Amino acid sequence: MxxxxxxxxxxxxxxxxxxxxxxxxxxxxxxxxxxxxxxxxxxxxxxxxxxxxxxxxxxxxxxxxxxxxxxxxxxxxxxxxxxxxxxxxxxxxxxxxEGPIRGHLRVGAPPDLITSLAPAMKAFTDAHPLVELSLKCEPSPVLHEAIDNGHLDVALIEYLTPNAQGRVIRTEPLVWVGSRTSEVWKTRPLPLSLVDERCVFRPLVLGALAKEGIAWRTVFENGSFEATASTVRVGLAITAWLASTVPEDLKVLPDDIGLPELPAFAICLRLPATVQPVAEAFAQCLLDSLPHEDIERIEEPAMA
Incomplete structure (x- = not known):
């Protein structure tokens, strides 16, 4: 046999x-x-x-x-x-x-990137009205786990630049943000307003302050980006956000006020291991709608 x-x-x-x-x-x-x-x-x-x-x-x-x-x-x-x-x-x-794209698309983004994601969502739903789209707004570490577990179809996720995964849309610095009419940044302990205790920025911000020996206290900590902005706007606290997400009525605090420099983050497009056609279509729509630049990578030499 x-x-x-x-x-x-x-x-x-x-x-x-x-x-x-x-x-x-x-x-x-x-x-x-x-x-x-x-x-x-x-x-x-x-x-x-x-x-x-x-x-x-x-x-x-x-x-x-x-x-x-x-x-x-x-x-x-x-x-x-x-x-x-x-x-x-x-x-x-x-x-x-092939016919009209159908199905259910689960999209994720952290609170500070929802505004950046909105144009792509509008363009996609206009182009594919038969797709049922749902949005999950959570901190980047939660979205990272959801993509890895297959609980999301596509997500924008913020990673510390050396740890970037997926397609890098752009990189930008994390900056200190305060009110245009307040100098609350001079107060000690430093009053902070943070979006969420699970926020990917939080340990970096607190670690930078600890390294410089700057005492701090939490004034507000909630999952709402707008609520955090409100506490900063009235001068109760400062916060740390990506430069592109700072509202026009707030200001990026200058480098010479004694606060520590913060690291850069990469905004990445992530898809799960098994990618659905509807997710590929949304990913392309998102790439088309966002201004982006790839971070520098060590590329393999071109094929001879």
């Missing part, structure tokens, strides 16, 4: 189109990192998918050298056929399956 683990040459075998699509994107971008950004995946996930495809085909498609990434001879031959296969798949899908 033959070993059931042996390959049967007469048995029909199917290729995984998702692995093939990832390989083509890597070939087009000449870099695992660039392909990961384009696919909203981690570099490790892209590398694993290419490896699985190579194992399925029983040949090496990419030659990984210390300073470059090249297609092997088999990779070059397979790439042309892979493009044909994907094109045929996409044509069939467009002709027989």
């Amino acid at each position: 033959p070993d059931i683990t042996d390959r049967n040459p007469t048995m029909t075998r199917n290729l995984d189109l998702s692995l093939i699509r990832t390989f083509v994107v890597v070939a087009d971008h000449g870099s695992m990192t660039a392909a990961a950004n384009a696919l909203f995946m981690t570099q490790g996930a892209v590398s694993q998918q290419v490896k699985r495809l190579e194992e399925t085909l029983g040949c090496q498609l990419l030659i990984r050298k210390p300073r470059q990434l090249e297609l092997s001879q088999q990779g070059e031959l397979f790439l042309a056929k892979a493009r044909q296969l994907l094109q045929l798949n996409d044509d069939i899908w467009a002709d027989t399956v």
Whole structure:
């Protein structure tokens, strides 16, 4: 009796189109990192998918050298056929399956980024009225966990710049914010108004103050961005926000007032491991609506 683990040459075998699509994107971008950004995946996930495809085909498609990434001879031959296969798949899908986007889309964002997210949500619902959209407004650490657990379909999340994950929309500094008519920042203990005790900024802000030996006290701590802004506006406290989120009637406090410098944060677009077409459509809508710039990354050399 033959070993059931042996390959049967007469048995029909199917290729995984998702692995093939990832390989083509890597070939087009000449870099695992660039392909990961384009696919909203981690570099490790892209590398694993290419490896699985190579194992399925029983040949090496990419030659990984210390300073470059090249297609092997088999990779070059397979790439042309892979493009044909994907094109045929996409044509069939467009002709027989594709229609108006439907479904339920779960979107997440921290309180300070809701305003930035609103135009994309409006544009998306106008373009896809059959999609039921729900918004989860929570601190970034909560959204990070929800994406990893598959409880959200897409989210904007703030990460300390070195810890950025997903697609980086932009990076910007965390700044001290106060009233235009108050010098409450001179008070000790320093009165603080913070959005939420789970806020990703909170430990960095309190750690920076502790390092400088500046005593502080909490005046207000709540999940509402607007409520926090109100306490700052009337001069009861100061807070720390991303520079782009500071309301026009408040001011960024200058660097020379004795408060510690705060770190930069990356605003990232995150999707779960299994991405639904409706989430991909929303992600593209969001990217189109936001002014963005990628942070500097150490890219792999272009494919020779």
